[in-house]
Amino acid sequence: MMNIKKLISIVAISIFSFSTVGCNMIAKTPEAINKSVVAKVNDEKITRGDLDKSAAMLQVIEQVKQQYGENYAKNEEAQSALKTQRDQVLDTMITEKVMEQKAKELNIMPSDSKIKSEVKTQIDTLKKQQFSGDQTKFDEALKQQNLTQETLNNLFYQQVKAQDVYNNLSNNVTKNLKITDKQVEDYYNKNKYKYAESTDKTHLEHILVKTEDEAKKVKTRLDKGEDFAKVAKDVSQDTATKSKGGDLGYVNYVDSGMDADFMAAAIKLKEGQVSDPVKTQFGYHIIKCVDKKEYPVKKLSAVKDQIRKELEDEQKQTTIKQKLTEWQKAAKITKYEKNLA
Template sequence: MKKTKIALALSLTGAIMITACNDDGDAENNADEEIVNINGTSLTEGDLTDELKNEFGEQTFNQMVQDTILRQQAEELDIGEEEVEDELDDMREQMGVEDDEQLLEMLQMQMQIPVDSIEELEEDFLLPQVVIQELSTAEVDISEEDKEAYYEENEEELTEVEARHILVEDEESAEEVISELEEGMAFEDAVEEYSEDTQSVQEGGNVGTFPQEGHQMDENFAEAAFDLDVGEISEPVESDFGYHIIEVLERNETYEELEEEIESRLTQEQSQMPEEVIQELMEEADIDITDSEYEDWLQDPESMMMQ
């Protein structure tokens, strides 16, 4: 199971902001240097640094401590480029992109994650995540019997289908599209010509794979999809969005087809929470706060998550 938890990356934002203000390593010498003047009022680099410190200092201090511990763990676990690259591939897949430039743009614009390069993304965000994933699953032990028992208990919930559809405004239009499909029109061509679902048009109408229970699809849509055989095309299905013509592309319902999903679920159930992993690492680490100003700043990970 490898699912990138982007929320972990977001927690590093404050650290990057303050570090950027001091990346010349000479903050004290530049503290009195004016950076802007407003109607005769001077603001210095020291003013900016103090404001950032007051606003983000405690959170950033804790994140820097945790990040240092995680980097040390990466060395101990011998986590290298291959593992981080796998995590990057997972992120690309989750976000539906193949191009690195597009990935960075999505992270910056949609998720407000301040990364300027893939190298920075890997080093500052994905490497800590790989460490946490490896440590959180270290004690997981799943047998074949465990997986088979889970399948028997949750077979209906686990069953999933992959489907594509054509969305039109009314039932009459849906019937006309079905007639064209029956006369030999390719489903992909009908999607491009008729479908009003702009998000799925580029995928040939494919809405992906979803389970029989716990999905986020329209209930009428999901019920109709699970009633279809693979390759079968539905009658018009009404939803809040209009009328759908649905075709099921694949159905996963046997143990062999669902084994990977079952193992993923069981692994997730047995894994430690990220904050628990970090808490244990902090308790094991020799953290010596040498400046009395910061004696009360160190927090446990769970309290940071609550902020």
């Protein structure tokens, strides 16, 4: 959920930015620009005003202002960045429109009263967290930023509605989803390290090069007995670790922050073992396991419910993603790029 101070800042910026963004469109007033159609999803229109007043676009405007300053509207580079981001936000809005239309078709559209009730709950929670529930302080913060309660409600309404529509569709298309005991057991056996009593970790060193051929040459040098750290300092292209002989220190098995393919290969290594070339998005790695700290694994009975939930969530995400692709392909979608400038 967005911090209210951040939200207030974003909305304050939008008050003056709406009159300047797009002002280079000759012979069009701000009102005409706002009414111009930027996309159609089947028979429903999305206007430039809908786009520029979306919560996502307001965040973009805030980021552009921070990067380019108060006069960002007169900066060509800033306007180009806005155009690119506006196009991306529009794609999201198109997807949301497709979902809304499908939810209406399936008669699972969340009610207006339900959405408003959730909005009230979220704003009340923020009020409590940021202003200790003090309505006077909350109202004063809105007033200082020329922000009305109605505008704040509308921003939250957009986000709550989109999330509720997504949840309803996801539940609908996955209502018959079942995870078997065998699926749970198989996943457990393949990923036991995820359920260790403490966090498993491994001390790694690596050498990064651009091509597989270079990686094979590195492996050959190491197989002939050359020192790993020396070779890393000689050829590794990872500037963060090269001077340290490729030393990455201890890396957690779970939530490592490392490339998934890199970690999958690293976890399999025994102490002192050096990998064959491992391809990732960054290039080719040779990985050495210096040390490992592994802990006992919890019994399946203790984690089976957790695993079942994880597998259900994963399959739900996969299923709804596939369905969204199908629905978008079936929909008649037209974008009017000229109205995004």
